[in-house]
Amino acid sequence: MAITNEYIKNLLCEVKERNPGESEFHQAVEEVLECLEPVIEKHPEYINAGVLANLVEPDRIIKFRVPWVDDSGTVRVNRGYRIQFNNAIGPYKGGLRFHPSVNESIIKFLGFEQIFKNSLTGLPLGGAKGGSDFDPKGKSDGEIMRFCQSFMTELCKYIGADVDVPAGDIGVGAREIGYMFGQYKRIRGEFTGVLTGKGITYGGSLARKEATGFGLCYFTDEMLHEAGKTFDGARVVISGSGNVAIYAAQKAIELGATVVAMSDSDGYAYDENGIDLELVKNIKEIRRERISEYTSERDEATYRVGSKNIWTVPCDIALPCATQNELDLGGARALVGNGCFAVAEGANMPTTPDAIAYLMANGVLFAPAKAANAGGVATSGLEMAQNSMRYSWSFDEVDSKLHEIVKNIYKSCSDAARVYGKEGDLVMGANIAGFLKVAEAMRSQGAV
Ligand code: NDP
Numbered sequence: 001m002a003i004t005n006e007y008i009k010n011l012l013c014e015v016k017e018r019n020p021g022e023s024e025f026h027q028a029v030e031e032v033l034e035c036l037e038p039v040i041e042k043h044p045e046y047i048n049a050g051v052l053a054n055l056v057e058p059d060r061i062i063k064f065r066v067p068w069v070d071d072s073g074t075v076r077v078n079r080g081y082r083i084q085f086n087n088a089i090g091p092y093k094g095g096l097r098f099h100p101s102v103n104e105s106i107i108k109f110l111g112f113e114q115i116f117k118n119s120l121t122g123l124p125l126g127g128a129k130g131g132s133d134f135d136p137k138g139k140s141d142g143e144i145m146r147f148c149q150s151f152m153t154e155l156c157k158y159i160g161a162d163v164d165v166p167a168g169d170i171g172v173g174a175r176e177i178g179y180m181f182g183q184y185k186r187i188r189g190e191f192t193g194v195l196t197g198k199g200i201t202y203g204g205s206l207a208r209k210e211a212t213g214f215g216l217c218y219f220t221d222e223m224l225h226e227a228g229k230t231f232d233g234a235r236v237v238i239s240g241s242g243n244v245a246i247y248a249a250q251k252a253i254e255l256g257a258t259v260v261a262m263s264d265s266d267g268y269a270y271d272e273n274g275i276d277l278e279l280v281k282n283i284k285e286i287r288r289e290r291i292s293e294y295t296s297e298r299d300e301a302t303y304r305v306g307s308k309n310i311w312t313v314p315c316d317i318a319l320p321c322a323t324q325n326e327l328d329l330g331g332a333r334a335l336v337g338n339g340c341f342a343v344a345e346g347a348n349m350p351t352t353p354d355a356i357a358y359l360m361a362n363g364v365l366f367a368p369a370k371a372a373n374a375g376g377v378a379t380s381g382l383e384m385a386q387n388s389m390r391y392s393w394s395f396d397e398v399d400s401k402l403h404e405i406v407k408n409i410y411k412s413c414s415d416a417a418r419v420y421g422k423e424g425d426l427v428m429g430a431n432i433a434g435f436l437k438v439a440e441a442m443r444s445q446g447a448v
Helices: 006-018 023-042 051-055 104-120 141-155 174-188 208-226 243-254 277-286 293-297 307-312 329-337 353-361 375-389 395-419 426-445
Strands: 060-069 075-086 092-098 127-132 164-167 235-239 258-263 267-270 302-305 317-320 342-344 365-367
Touching: 006 023, 006 051, 023 051, 023 104, 023 353, 023 426, 051 426, 060 104, 060 141, 075 092, 075 104, 075 141, 075 164, 092 104, 092 174, 092 375, 104 127, 104 375, 104 395, 104 426, 127 141, 127 164, 141 174, 164 375, 208 243, 208 317, 208 342, 208 365, 208 375, 208 395, 235 243, 235 307, 243 258, 243 277, 243 317, 258 307, 267 307, 277 293, 293 302, 307 329, 329 353, 353 365, 365 426, 375 395, 395 426
Parallel strands: 092 127, 092 164, 235 258, 235 317, 317 342, 342 365
Antiparallel strands: 060 075, 075 127, 258 267, 267 302
């Protein structure tokens, strides 16, 4: 899709010039701006109010040194980030990612997308993201704790329950959130809901761990339903075997699907008769081992090196739940060739733009991350609400609120696509619906 609107074309050029080499950020901005063309044509007042120009520039970028001591007594240094992108509709909110690939471009793209995703939830949440190039893989518990404490020693100056509320993401689960929460409490001397994804014993919400994966399946289910299809009896391939992937698999199985393959960054396990999810949970959540271990305990399963090859496994529904740009044109061709009828993004921006175009051109139902994985942050919003009330809801209460929120997200996206003449295009619908609320808030508050 080529951009024709002059203002948007120039703005995109400016973003590329001002943020050189930040390919992931450029990719995320380009997709949003392309989708907003018809909105801007209809609402030129957003241009004069500076809404778009302000949206593509983060409110602030916080970048800091994170020194920590490894088990041999050697001082190691990593780099930490928190990019607070936009708080027009609520306090900054978005995860922290610990992965060696983390850089400013990746955190910026994630923070930018978070603005629209959080808006779609209908909850008062602004957009942010953070993290570090620290690699938690192979580190001892003590090393993880010392790193998290050092990271929070700096980050705590910039966050707060009404200011900015980080959560987990790749490499940051309940263990890391716990160590960071403990450090925040120690330094600030206050027990507040400054992080989400906390343990259940100290303010976490039931169903938060499951929320992104469950929400992804709830969203996909709505999309399938509208097309007269269902999870029931479908063969599903899920990339990744982390938090999102595991709970997407659980819900897909509950809805009657057979999950035949899951992966990590080294390769994938294929189990024709259905992945044994308890075994995957044991390997990944408890033992913290590689997915290759799966085959040593399931004779009938096979393991293949190379995570991207997972898309060659024949399936009806594909759920990319690992990382950005993991599903490229080659993967999309393989999926279409094998008769896949739906792709729903659990990870953030996992599908490359050419792959999205190919899938949609070939009639594959496509659910974009901004909308499809928003159940995670929505439930973080519910965790914040419970913390503020000093109260906690049961698992079923949270799960049913999550389900309702996701149904509403689907409806907003589907309605926005229809209103702007692109019925069924959920990429367009998600970007437009997410944008409109933030744009209105920015205009009302005075964008400059
Ligand atoms: P986890 O760290 O729990 O799991 C990540 C999984 O993805 C692991 O299996 C990991 O394999 C794999 N992976 C990571 N990097 C790569 C890579 N470069 N190539 C191939 N595989 C990779 O993270 P989450 O499950 O929390 O996050 C997964 C995705 O979902 C991310 O895009 C995240 O931004 C998104 N997301 C997460 C939410 C949440 O609530 N957790 C909410 C919304 C979106 P390995 O162990 O080998 O690295």
